[in-house]
Amino acid sequence: MTISFLPxxxxxxDAIYQIETAAQSHPMSLSVMHSCLGKRYFNAAIYVDDCLAGFxxxxxxxxxxxxxxxxxxxxxxxxxxxxxLLDHYLGQAKERGAMSCWLEVRESNVAAHQLYQSMAFNEVDRRINYYPTANGKEDAIIMSYIHF
Incomplete structure (x- = not known):
């Protein structure tokens, strides 16, 4: 298995957005995704044997x-x-001069929360009832990484 990362x-x-809509219960809009290609943004797609697997x-x-x-x-x-992919993001953030990294994760996304904790992200706050769900709203857990 060959893993590669490409901006x-x-x-x-369009291909990236197909992954977004397949994997997220409440995906970002296509217009928001396009807006995230401006000057202050950076990105990468991960490929497994030349097959797009994530971003x-x-x-x-x-x-x-x-x-x-x-x-x-x-x-x-x-x-x-x-x-x-998260490790690649942290490396790219550091190369761009980041001294800290921030993210939000749905409270119900236990696997992602555990991944972030295992990679030295710390929970610093919550946004109460921030994310929509099928039955109402759930908290966003705000996490930071300052281990550069």
Missing amino acids: FTRDDV YIGDIVVDESSLIEICISPKFQGQGLGRQ
Whole structure:
């Protein structure tokens, strides 16, 4: 199995967006995804044997980076690719001068929360009733990484 990371462009967004809609219960809109290709953003897609398996979108403002989205296709989940993608994001954020990284995760996304904790992200706050769900709303857990 060969793993590779490549930045994606507007030409790749349709394929990236298919993963977003397959993996997320409440995906970001296509227009928001397009807006995340501006100057302050950076991204990468992860490929397994030349097959698109996932992606992330990050931004950087001064010395802080935010992980806007990270997503693995359902058919590739559970193979450690999320960890590799997150590690790639952290490396790219550091290269761009980040001193800290921030993210939000749904309270119900236990696997992602555990992954972030295992990679030295710390819970710092919550946004109460932030994310929509099928039955109402759930909290967003705000996490930070400052181990550069």
